Amino acid sequence: MTKSALITGITGQDGAYLAKFLLGIKYKVFGTYRRSSTPNFWRLQYLGIFDEINLIPADIIDSSSIVEAINISQPEEFYNLAAQSFVGASFEQPIGTGEITGLGVTRALEALRQVDPEIRFYQASTSELYGNKAPFPQNEQTAFNPSSPYAVAKLSGYWNTRIYREGYGMFACNGILFNHESPIRGLEFVTRKISNIAAKIALGLETTLVLGNLDAKRDWGYSPDYVESMWLMLQQKEADDYVIATNETHSVKEYVEKTFDFLGLDWQEYLKVDRRFLRPLDVNLLQGDYSKAEKKLKWKPKKRFHELVEIMIKEEMNRWERWQNGERFPWDAPNYPHEANILTRVLRV
Ligand code: NAP
Ligand code: G4F
Numbered sequence: 299m300t301k302s303a304l305i306t307g308i309t310g311q312d313g314a315y316l317a318k319f320l321l322g323i324k325y326k327v328f329g330t331y332r333r334s335s336t337p338n339f340w341r342l343q344y345l346g347i348f349d350e351i352n353l354i355p356a357d358i359i360d361s362s363s364i365v366e367a368i369n370i371s372q373p374e375e376f377y378n379l380a381a382q383s384f385v386g387a388s389f390e391q392p393i394g395t396g397e398i399t400g401l402g403v404t405r406a407l408e409a410l411r412q413v414d415p416e417i418r419f420y421q422a423s424t425s426e427l428y429g430n431k432a433p434f435p436q437n438e439q440t441a442f443n444p445s446s447p448y449a450v451a452k453l454s455g456y457w458n459t460r461i462y463r464e465g466y467g468m469f470a471c472n473g474i475l476f477n478h479e480s481p482i483r484g485l486e487f488v489t490r491k492i493s494n495i496a497a498k499i500a501l502g503l504e505t506t507l508v509l510g511n512l513d514a515k516r517d518w519g520y521s522p523d524y525v526e527s528m529w530l531m532l533q534q535k536e537a538d539d540y541v542i543a544t545n546e547t548h549s550v551k552e553y554v555e556k557t558f559d560f561l562g563l564d565w566q567e568y569l570k571v572d573r574r575f576l577r578p579l580d581v582n583l584l585q586g587d588y589s590k591a592e593k594k595l596k597w598k599p600k601k602r603f604h605e606l607v608e609i610m611i612k613e614e615m616n617r618w619e620r621w622q623n624g625e626r627f628p629w630d631a632p633n634y635p636h637e638a639n640i641l642t643r644v645l646r647v
Contacts, residue, residue, distance in 0.1 A: 299505070300324060300325070300326050301324075301325050301326070301374045301375065302325065302326040302327075302328065302371055302372065302373040302374055302375075303320050303325050303326075303327055303328065303373050303374070303376070304329070304354075304367060304368065304371045304373040304375070304376050304377070305317060305320075305327065305328070305329045305330070305377045305379060305406040306329075306330045306356070306358055306364075306367075306376075306377070306378050306379055306380035306406065307330075307344065307378075307379030307380035307422075307462050308327075308329025308330065308331065308342070308351065308353075308379070309329075309332075309338050309339060309341060309476075310332050310341070310379060310380075310383070310484075311341065311480060311483050311484065311521055312379050312422070312434070312478075312521055312524070312525055312528075313329060313341075313377075313379045314342050314344075314345050314347070314482060315339035315345070315480065315482075315522045316377060316379070316526045316528060316529070317329060317342065317345075317347055317351055317527040318347050318367075318522075319522070319525050319526060319529065319533070320529065321347055321350050323529075324415065325637060326352070326554075327350065327351055327352065328351075328352045328354055328367070328370070328371035328373060328396075329351050329352070329353055329354070330353075330354050330355070330356035330357075330358075330363075330364075330367050330380070330472055331353055331354075331355060331356075332355075332356075333348075333355055333357070333610050337627075340628035340629055340630060341482045343628045344627075344629060345482070352371070352500060354366070354367045354370055354371065357636070358378075358380040358381075358398055358402035358405060358406065358497050359397050359398060359402060359405070359495050360604050361408070361409060363404045364405055364406055364409040365409045365412070366505060367419070368410065368413045368414065369413065369634050370556070372392060372414075373417060374417065374418065374419065374455075374470055375417065375418045375419075375420070375529075375532050375579045376406065376410060376417050376419050376420070377418060377420045377422075377528060378402075378403060378406045378419065378421050378422060378455075379422045380398070380402055381398060381399040381402065381422060381451075381452075382395045382398045382399050382451075383428060383448075383484075384400070384448075384484070384486055384487070385446050385448045385449070385577070386486070386575075386577055386642075387443040387448075387486075388446050388447040388448035388449075388451070389446065389447060389495060389577060389578055389640075389643075390591055390642050392447035392641065393450050395447050395448055396447065396450070396451045396454075399448060399451035399452055399455065400450070400452070400454040400455055401451075401454075402453030402455070402626075403421055403454070403455030403458055403459065403460050404455075406419070407419065407458055407459065407462045407468070407470065410468065411462065411466055411468065412460075413445035415417070415466060415467075415468050416469075418469040418470075418471075418532045418596045419459070419468060419469065419470040419471070419530055420471055420473060420528050420531060420606070421455055421456065421459040421470065421471065421472050421473070422473060422528075423452060423455065423456045423459070423472040423474045423475065423476065423539070424449070424452050424454060424474065424475060424476075425474060425476040425477065425517070425541075425543070425576075425584045425586060426444065426445075426446065426448060426449040426570065426581060427442040427444055427449055427452060427453050427474065428440055428441075428442060428443060428581070428584065429442065429443035429444045429445035429449055429514075429581055430443060430445040430579065430580070430581050430582055431443065431444075431450065431582065432584075434547070434583055434584070435528055435543075435545055435585040435586060435587035436541065436584065436585065436586055436587065437586070437587040437590065438474065438539055438540065438541055438588070438590055439542055442456075445579045445580070445581055446579060446581075456472050456474075456539075456633075459471070459472050459539075460472070460539070463537050468537075469532070469537040469538045470531065470537055471538060471539060472539040472540075473527060473528055473531055473540055473542055474539060474540065474541045474542065474586075475524055475542045475543075476516070476517040476519060476541070476543035476544070476584055476585075476586040477489075477516045477517060477518050477519070477520075477526075477584070478518070478519040478520060478521045478524040478542075479518055479519075479520065479606060479610065480520060480521040480522065480609070480610075481493075481523060481609065481613035481614065482521075482608075483521070484630075485630060485631060485634050486584055486637075488509070488550055488553070489518060489606075489610060490506065490610065491507075491509075491552075492509075492553055492554055493557055493607075493610040493613075493614045494609045494614050494615070494631055495507045496554075496557045496558060496561060496563075496568075496611060497561075497611060497614035497615045497617070498618055499561075499563070499568050500561045500563060500615065501615070501618050501619065501622060503618065503622075505568070506568055506569075506570055507554070507565075507568050507569050507570070507573045508569075508570045508571070508575065508637070508638070509550065509554070509571060509572075509575055510571065510572065510573070510574075510575025510576040510577070511550065511568065511575075511576055511577070511580050512547065512549065512550045512551040512554070512571065513549055513550070513551065513582070514550050514580055514581065514582060514583075514586070515547045515548060515549045515550075515582065515583040515584065515586050516547065516548065516550075517543045517544055517545065517546060517547050517584050517585045517586045518548065518603060518606055519542075519543065519544045519599050519601065519606070520599065520600070520605070520606050520622075521607070523599050523600050523601055524542055524599075526597065527540065527542045527557065527591060527595060527597045529593075530597055531595065533619070534595070538594070540588075540590055540591040540594070540595065541587060541588050541590065542586070542588055542597070543585070543586020543587070543588045543599075543626075544586070544588070544602060544603070545585060545587055545588060546585070546597045546602065546603050547583060547584065547585035547587060548603055553607065554569060556603075556604065556607040557607055557610075557611050560608060560611050561611065561615075561623060567627045574642070575578060598609040607610075617629060617631070618631075
């Protein structure tokens with residue numbers, strides 16, 4: 299029998315890849331989108347699945363719209379990916395981030411509890427929960443020490459997911475996913491920012507890459523690998539929480555070096571550091587131990603760091619070369635404001 303899934307955040311990176319994966323295994327896919335002045339479906343178009351998705355207008359800050367989305371779709375599985383997901387922006391909009399990324403989870407869980415508590419629930423938890431100065435590699439037992447308003451909001455979502463599981467017997471799982479990237483990652487995230495600007499530098503469209511903290515280390519994986527783990531979690535006998543990662547860690551500087559190496563360029567000639575990209579507090583080192591997921595879900599990452607860097611830069615070169623030849627696509631880069639023109643906070647000397 300055909301299964302149905304409802305995905306909040308289907309217009310984002312993971313939502314689009316998850317939708318593609320579920321369509322590939324013959325699910326009927328419903329996805330919520332927010333009303334905005336300009337439609338934001340470029341990722342679904344880019345992956346060639348836009349026409350196969352059943353779209354429902356809903357906002358995670360509006361409970362009634364979530365209830366309606368559940369009633370319309372009547373899914374077996376509910377994937378809650380909606381979030382203000384940019385850590386940097388959570389320092390600029392801590393209250394909005396709490397509403398969407400934190401309370402949004404409570405709204406989703408409460409809507410499910412009231413409408414149909416049998417629907418299986420996936421919560422997009424994060425390695426940001428571990429925060430700064432955590433022992434590593436981090437696993438499901440490592441203590442949390444959130445270091446941003448984003449992480450605090452996600453921690454509330456993590457605990458409510460457990461509370462609804464333990465208190466109401468709902469099938470609710472936290473996927474504690476470490477950073478995962480792809481060519482459809484948002485441009486503000488460091489990997490895509492590096493690959494996008496590096497490609498433009500290689501083609502003479504840009505001269506400088508301006509970054510913040512180069513020493514931060516992340517465990518970077520590939521988004522299409524990671525969305526499969528979300529589905530696997532909801533196919534188990536018991537609901538549980540799982541770390542999803544590669545167990546490799548690399549600094550932002552290494553990411554830059556690898557990207558420029560691929561292009562045959564010396565990164566030191568193009569890189570500048572600007573404190574406008576430093577966060578009030580940053581997470582210094584993330585490295586995830588995914589052995590529980592490997593044992594119980596039979597999941598492991600397929601793409602490693604060097605392959606990820608290559609996928610990202612190759613696709614960005616391909617896009618900008620085609621753009622130089624006059625082709626236009628539904629991808630976001632040409633429409634994004636130059637970061638130098640974005641004012642975020644007062645920087646005192
Ligand atoms: P993303 O590209 O930023 O996508 C976020 C999605 O949430 C977008 O579809 C966005 O819609 C939607 N959204 C934002 N505010 C909303 C609201 N008020 N109501 C309904 N939808 C709303 O993020 P991602 O990288 O795909 O990540 C997916 C989820 O996993 C997020 O919850 C993120 O925090 C979490 N996560 C990500 C990573 C990672 O490395 N990527 C790691 C751990 C956890 P618009 O398109 O309208 O903005
Ligand atoms: O790419 P980032 O913005 O990702 P961050 O903060 O690790 O968060 C991402 O991963 C989390 C999982 O751990 C998710 F929960 C979250 O939703 C998001 O997907 O920054 C990575 C590192 C940071 O240490 C940042 O300070 O790169 C450093 N960095 C240095 N220069 C920069 C820049 N980050 C950005 N975005 N832009 C810079 O210019």
